[in-house]
Amino acid sequence: xxxxxxxxxxxxxxxxxxxxxxxxxxxxxxxxxxxxxxxxxxxxxxxxxxxxxxxxxxxxxxxxxxxxxxxxxxxxxxxxxxxxxxxxxxxxxxxxxxxxxxxxxxxxxxxxxxxxxxxxxxxxxxxxxxxxxxxxxxxxxxxxxxxxxxxxxxxxxxxxxxxxxxxxxxxxxxxxxxxxxxxxxxxxxxxxxxxxxxxxxxxxxxxxxxxxxxxxxxxxxxxxxxxxxxxxxxxxxxxxxxxxxxxxxxxxxxxxxxxxxxxxxxxxxxxxxxxxxxxxxxxxxxxxxxxxxxxxxxxxxxxxxxxxxxxxxxxxxxxxxxxxxxxxxxxxxxxxxxxxxxxxxxxxxxxxxxxxxxxxxxxxxxxxxxxxxxxxxxxxxxxxxxxxxxxxxxxxxxxxxxxxxxxxxxxxxxxxxxxxxxxxxxxxxxxxxxxxxxxxxxxxxxxxx
Amino acid sequence: xxxxxxxxxxxxxxxxxxxxxxxxxxxxxxxxxxxxxxxxxxxxxxxxxxxxxxxxxxxxxxxxxxxxxxxxxxxxxxxxxxxxxxxxxxxxxxxxxxxxxxxxxxxxxxxxxxxxxxxxxxxxxxxxxxxxxxxxxxxxxxxxxxxxxxxxxxxxxxxxxxxxxxxxxxxxxxxxxxxxxxxxxxxxxxxxxxxxxxxxxxxxxxxxxxxxxxxxxxxxxxxxxxxxxxxxxxxxxxxxxxxxxxxxxxxxxxxxxxxxxxxxxxxxxxxxxxxxxxxxxxxxxxxxxxxxxxxxxxxxxxxxxxxxxxxxxxxxx
Numbered sequence: 204x205x206x207x208x209x210x211x212x213x214x215x216x217x218x219x220x221x222x223x224x225x226x227x228x229x230x231x232x233x234x235x236x237x238x239x240x241x242x243x244x245x246x247x248x249x250x251x252x253x254x255x256x257x258x259x260x261x262x263x264x265x266x267x268x269x270x271x272x273x274x275x276x277x278x279x280x281x282x283x284x285x286x287x288x289x290x291x292x293x294x295x296x297x298x299x300x301x302x303x304x305x306x307x308x309x310x311x312x313x314x315x316x317x318x319x320x321x322x323x324x325x326x327x328x329x330x331x332x333x334x335x336x337x338x339x340x341x342x343x344x345x346x347x348x349x350x351x352x353x354x355x356x357x358x359x360x361x362x363x364x365x366x367x368x369x370x371x372x373x374x375x376x377x378x379x380x381x382x383x384x385x386x387x388x389x390x391x392x393x394x395x396x397x398x399x400x401x402x403x404x405x406x407x408x409x410x411x412x413x414x415x416x417x418x419x420x421x422x423x424x425x426x427x428x429x430x431x432x433x434x435x436x437x438x439x440x441x442x443x444x445x446x447x448x449x450x451x452x453x454x455x456x457x458x459x460x461x462x463x464x465x466x467x468x469x470x471x472x473x474x475x476x477x478x479x480x481x482x483x484x485x486x487x488x489x490x491x492x493x494x495x496x497x498x499x500x501x502x503x504x505x506x507x508x509x510x511x512x513x514x515x516x517x518x519x520x521x522x523x524x525x526x527x528x529x530x531x532x533x534x535x536x537x538x539x540x541x542x543x544x545x546x547x548x549x550x551x552x553x554x555x556x557x558x559x560x561x562x563x564x565x566x567x568x569x570x571x572x573x574x575x576x577x578x579x580x581x582x583x584x585x586x587x588x589x590x591x592x593x594x595x596x597x598x599x600x601x602x603x604x605x606x607x608x609x610x611x612x613x614x615x616x617x618x619x620x621x622x623x624x625x626x627x628x629x630x631x632x633x634x635x636x637x638x639x640x641x642x643x644x645x646x647x648x649x650x651x652x
Numbered sequence: 653x654x655x656x657x658x659x660x661x662x663x664x665x666x667x668x669x670x671x672x673x674x675x676x677x678x679x680x681x682x683x684x685x686x687x688x689x690x691x692x693x694x695x696x697x698x699x700x701x702x703x704x705x706x707x708x709x710x711x712x713x714x715x716x717x718x719x720x721x722x723x724x725x726x727x728x729x730x731x732x733x734x735x736x737x738x739x740x741x742x743x744x745x746x747x748x749x750x751x752x753x754x755x756x757x758x759x760x761x762x763x764x765x766x767x768x769x770x771x772x773x774x775x776x777x778x779x780x781x782x783x784x785x786x787x788x789x790x791x792x793x794x795x796x797x798x799x800x801x802x803x804x805x806x807x808x809x810x811x812x813x814x815x816x817x818x819x820x821x822x823x824x825x826x827x828x829x830x831x832x833x834x835x836x837x838x839x840x841x842x843x844x845x846x847x848x849x850x851x852x853x854x855x856x857x858x859x860x861x862x863x864x865x866x867x868x869x870x871x872x873x874x875x876x877x878x879x880x881x882x883x884x885x886x887x888x889x890x891x892x893x894x895x896x897x898x899x900x901x902x903x904x905x906x907x908x909x910x911x912x913x914x915x916x917x918x919x920x921x922x923x924x925x926x927x928x929x930x931x932x933x934x935x936x937x938x939x940x941x942x943x944x945x946x947x948x949x950x951x952x953x954x955x956x957x958x959x960x961x962x963x964x965x966x967x968x969x
Binding site (some may be wrong): 412413414416417418419420421422423425489490534535536537538539 | 665
């Protein structure tokens with residue numbers, strides 16, 4: 204199973220019709236057989252009756268042969284090594300991995316070296332993305348200088364330079380006064396603050412507390428460390444009226460706290476990452492450092508609660524939380540290992556498990572993976588709409604394959620899903636009308652009718 | 653008599669009762685040898701054993717060294733102070749380097765849980781866990797079991813209290829596994845701040861009070877208060893700890909009159925154990941534990957790399 208990345212894919216000035224597709228329209232909550240017409244890199248038309256009797260003469264058409272066609276994934280939590288640790292991942296290698304995974308837009312975390320607390324870094328990302336010519340790349344600005352949780356970064360200047368939201372990445376802001384001021388100040392720019400809720404003084408362990416941590420002799424991180432911070436952050440958001448998005452919710456209690464806040468009418472949103480509904484703390488048995496993540500993989504009851512939170516709408520989005528780590532960072536005793544796992548190429552198939560297992564419909568899944576994150580972060584893609592960018596993915600929901608870390612496009616191989624049998628794979632990834640990735644089995648190129 | 657066949661000895665968890673009994677039986681055969689005038693037999697002649705200690709330990713390292721030498725092996729001691737190595741990177745580099753010298757067994761002690769498992773995946777000789785972080789210390793649990801079995805004739809049905817700093821103790825974890833596998837009942841006794849989460853789910857009774865915890869027990873195992881592993885405040889002071897959790901004559905009255913007192917050493921006198929109790933020759937078996945340690949380590953080395961292994965289980969790789 205292989206495919207090809209094409210950075211030089213041309214952008215046709217004319218029109219291309221993707222016909223005979225099973226179209227997923229997340230915002231309309233619809234799934235039907237139909238076609239999408241792309242013109243000048245934008246969606247010109249789409250629907251069940253479009254080209255029902257074949258594409259008209261003079262435009263190119265691509266026969267999707269009954270495969271799914273949906274908005275490309277919008278992944279709002281991606282770390283690369285560029286700048287600072289290019290040996291782990293570059294923006295180019297991350298862009299290729301994203302394309303292979305059916306992702307058309309990335310939002311890059313600011314915890315690089317140097318951190319994105321200066322407008323020039325935001326501009327750097329935009330410039331590199333234009334050179335790389337693969338997926339759309341956006342950047343977060345830092346909430347605080349150096350991600351240290353002390354002084355506010357220049358949120359206004361960062362926003363002006365193109366930062367689409369603000370976060371201190373995996374550094375939780377322990378000082379309530381600092382987060383309170385950030386939420387207040389960000390209102391001036393209607394900026395979204397994304398915060399990882401982990402009480403820092405309770406989060407110094409290496410895996411989730413419980414029997415497994417006790418048996419392995421590893422210091423634990425109690426699930427309580429998360430919900431305490433979720434509850435604090437909800438109060439701060441309520442008090443300030445700022446836009447708060449909680450990142451990587453991983454416990455049952457956190458889901459309940461967010462649900463209660465939403466029931467009270469608060470404007471809180473949250474996401475989870477694929478590992479938290481697909482894995483539990485058994486994945487770090489035998490000291491598997493690829494399963495060492497922030498927050499740590501939790502107990503089975505938490506995993507089940509995350510799925511329920513996705514199903515009932517408490518959780519608004521799914522992210523990959525892509526974080527490459529090289530062997531030197533992972534082939535060490537568990538407590539010394541760097542946390543994080545790669546996830547760009549597994550985001551779609553792991554998320555499709557929720558559909559295969561009957562928890563979600565496809566349109567609901569693509570709201571979580573595309574339209575809602577795009578809307579929260581103010582990005583143009585992630586939806587089917589006339590005039591929207593033609594950022595699309597053609598995928599086979601049933602294609603069975605096995606995750607093999609050595610087959611992945613990312614520069615580092617630290618996937619927590621290694622050797623997992625999965626179902627579903629991108630067959631073509633289209634960004635602004637350009638087909639930047641195509642699976643070999645979907646190699647029939649666009650032809651003139 | 654079943655002499656167990658194992659590629660490594662990384663922990664007690666998961667061992668079969670027969671394997672443990674077999675190792676203890678084999679240990680028994682070495683006790684007399686150790687007490688005789690001529691202590692050496694060439695069971696491991698021509699074999700190389702490396703003691704690779706990333707954490708300082710005089711007792712355990714000496715015990716392994718004596719054990720290997722009495723079996724005729726060549727022993728090399730590598731004391732790699734943790735302060736002078738750059739963490740785990742060097743752990744695997746060191747492992748690969750030593751592995752290239754073709755030792756038959758490496759005994760490893762490391763301050764991080766799981767470090768010995770990791771190392772065992774990178775070498776093609778037998779690896780014995782000499783203590784890893786807060787995870788396991790299998791030879792300590794075996795020597796404790798041998799000491800108890802010789803005094804009480806069996807392990808099954810005994811009530812054992814493990815007391816003190818359970819959270820930071822690999823000795824406690826290995827003993828909990830071993831004693832339960834062999835049919836003993838285990839209590840853990842100590843302050844709540846030194847109890848690991850969900851320890852009760854390992855099948856032990858949890859007590860926060862020495863008097864109730866020691867009631868009617870056959871064996872009292874004291875643990876060293878590991879102040880060097882403690883970041884932050886676990887207990888208010890040493891004197892308060894001794895007052896409530898240190899073993900003294902008064903607290904010991906709750907145990908059976910013939911209860912044995914054990915300690916893995918080195919003891920902090922006046923912290924977790926009173927000298928009067930530690931030195932009570934009728935009840936304290938602390939020095940016997942040290943003696944059994946050599947026999948147990950001889951048995952482990954024999955079982956892993958002895959001649960019988962080559963004939964019965966083929967390639968020693």
